[in-house]
Amino acid sequence: MPMAKATRQLVDGDGAAAGPRRLTAQGLERKQQLLDSAAALFAERGYAETRVLDIVRRAGVAKGLFYWYFENKEALFRELVVHHRQALRKAQAAAMDPDAEPLLRIRQGVEATLATMSSHAHFFAMLQVENLDQRFADLLVRGSEIHVADTIRLIKEGIADGTIREEEPELLALGVNSAVAYYGHFHRTGRVQMPITDLAEFVGRYVVRVLAVDDEIADRVLRA
Amino acid sequence: MPMAKATRQLVDGDGAAAGPRRLTAQGLERKQQLLDSAAALFAERGYAETRVLDIVRRAGVAKGLFYWYFENKEALFRELVVHHRQALRKAQAAAMDPDAEPLLRIRQGVEATLATMSSHAHFFAMLQVENLDQRFADLLVRGSEIHVADTIRLIKEGIADGTIREEEPELLALGVNSAVAYYGHFHRTGRVQMPITDLAEFVGRYVVRVLAVDDEIADRVLRA
Amino acid sequence: MPMAKATRQLVDGDGAAAGPRRLTAQGLERKQQLLDSAAALFAERGYAETRVLDIVRRAGVAKGLFYWYFENKEALFRELVVHHRQALRKAQAAAMDPDAEPLLRIRQGVEATLATMSSHAHFFAMLQVENLDQRFADLLVRGSEIHVADTIRLIKEGIADGTIREEEPELLALGVNSAVAYYGHFHRTGRVQMPITDLAEFVGRYVVRVLAVDDEIADRVLRA
Amino acid sequence: MPMAKATRQLVDGDGAAAGPRRLTAQGLERKQQLLDSAAALFAERGYAETRVLDIVRRAGVAKGLFYWYFENKEALFRELVVHHRQALRKAQAAAMDPDAEPLLRIRQGVEATLATMSSHAHFFAMLQVENLDQRFADLLVRGSEIHVADTIRLIKEGIADGTIREEEPELLALGVNSAVAYYGHFHRTGRVQMPITDLAEFVGRYVVRVLAVDDEIADRVLRA
DNA sequence: TATGAATGAGTCTTCATTCAT
DNA sequence: AATGAATGAAGACTCATTCAT
Numbered sequence: 001m002p003m004a005k006a007t008r009q010l011v012d013g014d015g016a017a018a019g020p021r022r023l024t025a026q027g028l029e030r031k032q033q034l035l036d037s038a039a040a041l042f043a044e045r046g047y048a049e050t051r052v053l054d055i056v057r058r059a060g061v062a063k064g065l066f067y068w069y070f071e072n073k074e075a076l077f078r079e080l081v082v083h084h085r086q087a088l089r090k091a092q093a094a095a096m097d098p099d100a101e102p103l104l105r106i107r108q109g110v111e112a113t114l115a116t117m118s119s120h121a122h123f124f125a126m127l128q129v130e131n132l133d134q135r136f137a138d139l140l141v142r143g144s145e146i147h148v149a150d151t152i153r154l155i156k157e158g159i160a161d162g163t164i165r166e167e168e169p170e171l172l173a174l175g176v177n178s179a180v181a182y183y184g185h186f187h188r189t190g191r192v193q194m195p196i197t198d199l200a201e202f203v204g205r206y207v208v209r210v211l212a213v214d215d216e217i218a219d220r221v222l223r224a
Numbered sequence: 225m226p227m228a229k230a231t232r233q234l235v236d237g238d239g240a241a242a243g244p245r246r247l248t249a250q251g252l253e254r255k256q257q258l259l260d261s262a263a264a265l266f267a268e269r270g271y272a273e274t275r276v277l278d279i280v281r282r283a284g285v286a287k288g289l290f291y292w293y294f295e296n297k298e299a300l301f302r303e304l305v306v307h308h309r310q311a312l313r314k315a316q317a318a319a320m321d322p323d324a325e326p327l328l329r330i331r332q333g334v335e336a337t338l339a340t341m342s343s344h345a346h347f348f349a350m351l352q353v354e355n356l357d358q359r360f361a362d363l364l365v366r367g368s369e370i371h372v373a374d375t376i377r378l379i380k381e382g383i384a385d386g387t388i389r390e391e392e393p394e395l396l397a398l399g400v401n402s403a404v405a406y407y408g409h410f411h412r413t414g415r416v417q418m419p420i421t422d423l424a425e426f427v428g429r430y431v432v433r434v435l436a437v438d439d440e441i442a443d444r445v446l447r448a
Numbered sequence: 449m450p451m452a453k454a455t456r457q458l459v460d461g462d463g464a465a466a467g468p469r470r471l472t473a474q475g476l477e478r479k480q481q482l483l484d485s486a487a488a489l490f491a492e493r494g495y496a497e498t499r500v501l502d503i504v505r506r507a508g509v510a511k512g513l514f515y516w517y518f519e520n521k522e523a524l525f526r527e528l529v530v531h532h533r534q535a536l537r538k539a540q541a542a543a544m545d546p547d548a549e550p551l552l553r554i555r556q557g558v559e560a561t562l563a564t565m566s567s568h569a570h571f572f573a574m575l576q577v578e579n580l581d582q583r584f585a586d587l588l589v590r591g592s593e594i595h596v597a598d599t600i601r602l603i604k605e606g607i608a609d610g611t612i613r614e615e616e617p618e619l620l621a622l623g624v625n626s627a628v629a630y631y632g633h634f635h636r637t638g639r640v641q642m643p644i645t646d647l648a649e650f651v652g653r654y655v656v657r658v659l660a661v662d663d664e665i666a667d668r669v670l671r672a
Numbered sequence: 673m674p675m676a677k678a679t680r681q682l683v684d685g686d687g688a689a690a691g692p693r694r695l696t697a698q699g700l701e702r703k704q705q706l707l708d709s710a711a712a713l714f715a716e717r718g719y720a721e722t723r724v725l726d727i728v729r730r731a732g733v734a735k736g737l738f739y740w741y742f743e744n745k746e747a748l749f750r751e752l753v754v755h756h757r758q759a760l761r762k763a764q765a766a767a768m769d770p771d772a773e774p775l776l777r778i779r780q781g782v783e784a785t786l787a788t789m790s791s792h793a794h795f796f797a798m799l800q801v802e803n804l805d806q807r808f809a810d811l812l813v814r815g816s817e818i819h820v821a822d823t824i825r826l827i828k829e830g831i832a833d834g835t836i837r838e839e840e841p842e843l844l845a846l847g848v849n850s851a852v853a854y855y856g857h858f859h860r861t862g863r864v865q866m867p868i869t870d871l872a873e874f875v876g877r878y879v880v881r882v883l884a885v886d887d888e889i890a891d892r893v894l895r896a
Numbered sequence: 897t898a899t900g901a902a903t904g905a906g907t908c909t910t911c912a913t914t915c916a917t
Numbered sequence: 918a919a920t921g922a923a924t925g926a927a928g929a930c931t932c933a934t935t936c937a938t
Contacts, residue, residue: 702922736924736925736926737923740921740922
């Protein structure tokens with residue numbers, strides 16, 4: 001279970017947390033157990049196929065307790081999503097050097113995203129499974145949309161300063177995003193087997209190649 | 225319902241048919257109604273969220289009739305998948321000129337795939353929804369895997385004759401596949417709004433750019 | 449299928465036959481096929497577990513045709529019961545010599561019953577299976593009750609003329625009946641494996657022994 | 673419902689329990705309610721004709737609760753059978769004096785069986801109804817077969833020491849068994865109306881008469 | 897007569913959620 | 918906080934029966 005560390009401390013962060021007013025240390029521990037258990041099961045079999053009973057059994061508590069900590073099954077899911085989305089945003093922000101040129105920033109974002117996907121594997125596996133379930137689509141998409149918007153902005157900057165190819169920035173940004181998502185998925189599922197850092201580097205190269213206006217620019221960014 | 229035409233004639237002759245051995249013209253019509261109805265609903269809300277009752281209601285028939293034409297819900301799904309997978313393979317094969325150079329063939333495949341995804345929108349929407357449901361994963365993945373394998377082969381040829389960049393062919397092929405899948409998805413969901421032919425052209429260009437060893441080659445293939 | 453012959457000609461006998469006004473020769477044939485098919489299946493798995501579909505399939509006709517010949521499933525069952533009950537009554541009447549002494553007549557009835565049970569095996573197997581289904585109990589019981597009443601009468605005669613042991617005639621008659629039924633059942637199911645004539649003789653002896661007032665009478669009746 | 677006491681305490685401790693591992697006192701009570709309810713309904717209309725809904729309604733609980741205590745309908749049935757079979761065996765063993773002569777032991781077994789059948793009326797009624805349902809045949813038959821085997825052994829002993837008539841022991845034992853079963857059935861259904869002790873005595877006499885080698889032996893055993 | 901498609905009430909079972917303790 | 922029993926709304930599937938041809 002490599003995700004354990006990543007999922008930790010999901011609980012206290014923000015107002016998204018449901019359940020009772022304020023939890024004791026023990027309570028937080030319990031709630032975290034349930035979240036971890038759920039994340040693992042959602043990843044394995046998806047939201048719909050995971051019973052509340054499975055979640056509590058894996059967490060080693062009684063069924064009724066679930067409803068002490070969460071409004072219902074969907075609320076737990078929501079908490080999970082919100083938390084991990086924040087983690088991803090944070091990782092991306094940390095990796096993208098505000099002083100670097102657009103293309104480099106994009107590459108940094110791409111690599112940070114892949115690294116995060118790898119360490120939060122359970123969560124992203126879950127997203128994949130539930131991908132477009134009507135009820136969750138909005139919730140899930142919103143997160144990546146923010147990053148797409150960032151990317152569009154950077155692409156426009158790059159086009160303006162002549163480092164990025166003149167194409168529809170929107171389309172290009174979606175392409176970048178998709179490449180990251182798919183390669184991340186393949187890595188997670190074992191379809192692609194290589195250290196995540198190597199894969200991240202490859203995807204970074206791939207993206208730069210697609211966007212850079214010529215090989216010279218591309219090489220410069222890749223050497224950075 | 226833009227898919228109507230595409231889905232038609234799904235039912236014709238072989239053992240895939242569950243209920244009775246050989247259907248009359250009327251029977252085929254009925255079965256088709258059910259398949260269309262199911263495809264639409266699966267696309268809208270996913271397999272699990274679609275009740276057999278919904279399917280028959282939409283088709284305007286009684287519940288019991290469903291089980292005259294199909295063993296069960298899963299069997300219908302299976303028929304849907306098998307049919308559309310075949311349609312896609314056929315479209316790809318028809319579009320890829322056996323005498324063309326590797327990079328061009330890849331581009332042709334990409335464009336054919338997008339066109340097919342567009343005309344079989346219901347079906348591909350459904351795949352998206354059910355993406356990795358444990359029970360269907362194999363069924364669904366197998367189809368695209370075949371095409372990935374083709375693409376890998378073509379990439380290797382291209383590397384050999386110096387037209388494609390030297391990288392892991394496997395990784396590149398997955399990237400090509402992903403780009404097609406994602407852009408198709410965005411088009412289907414309205415996230416990208418442009419004529420499918422234009423989008424296909426864009427994706428073709430995108431792919432060629434990623435793969436081509438240099439701009440000269442890329443331009444040649446894009447002019448073809 | 450050793451019963452084929454025995455079941456034949458079930459159809460024309462009396463007014464119990466449902467379906468259409470008058471059947472042609474072909475029609476009778478068809479109806480008989482359905483009755484045979486049903487009798488066999490009822491015997492194998494019981495009334496409730498036998499689908500109308502099974503019956504028509506075994507008879508090699510279409511489902512709808514069933515309802516041309518029979519009001520419904522229960523009506524067919526009723527016909528089956530009525531017919532075989534008559535056959536049994538006839539066999540018993542034929543075997544019981546009106547001039548013989550009571551104990552001998554009882555013995556003759558016992559042996560005739562066992563022989564008939566053997567040749568109508570399907571039917572009696574069915575009775576066993578459905579034994580006391582509320583809906584059919586009356587129907588089924590009535591037949592054997594007639595014979596029990598006969599037996600009671602004979603026992604009373606025997607008691608009167610000093611050949612049969614003084615006990616509750618009712619209880620004795622039920623015992624006789626039961627012995628026949630059970631041994632017949634065991635023979636049919638293979639639990640007891642011996643020629644039916646041998647078994648019939650044994651049961652006859654058994655019954656005579658229970659009823660006869662002393663060994664002398666018993667021996668006389670058994671030598672008859 | 674004269675069986676209530678007899679059925680009580682069916683649920684106590686072993687793996688037969690489906691739902692939860694170990695039940696609280698209250699849980700046992702509930703489970704027992706369901707078992708009683710089911711036994712009564714099975715007896716009235718048979719297994720197939722009894723809906724799970726009927727069972728829970730009669731027990732005054734919600735449908736879902738059934739599946740908390742039992743895997744499914746069949747599992748409940750199985751528990752019922754196993755329990756009562758054991759009760760019968762125990763009663764027989766308790767009644768048969770190990771030091772008595774064979775014929776007397778047989779008579780004791782017969783009488784104990786009838787008494788038990790009377791106090792477990794619901795259960796035996798149920799057996800009658802479902803008599804030979806393919807799925808349960810083994811389960812049901814096994815129990816009585818054990819007793820038949822015992823009886824065969826005793827008959828052989830009796831033949832050896834000259835107290836029992838020389839006939840096929842197997843046939844005689846089946847006859848004994850059948851007499852008990854049938855008379856029990858008639859008593860249960862009201863066909864024979866007399867105190868069960870009187871009936872048991874009659875059947876004991878009946879059996880001894882069939883088996884005893886002569887009247888002297890019979891009288892001795894009946895006076896015991 | 898014969899076919900096989902069509903109907904829909906009825907059945908078992910699952911599982912999220914609630915509740916008494 | 919914690920338990921586990923209790924609830925009931927669904928949902929998949931069956932099958933006797935009807936009907937158009």
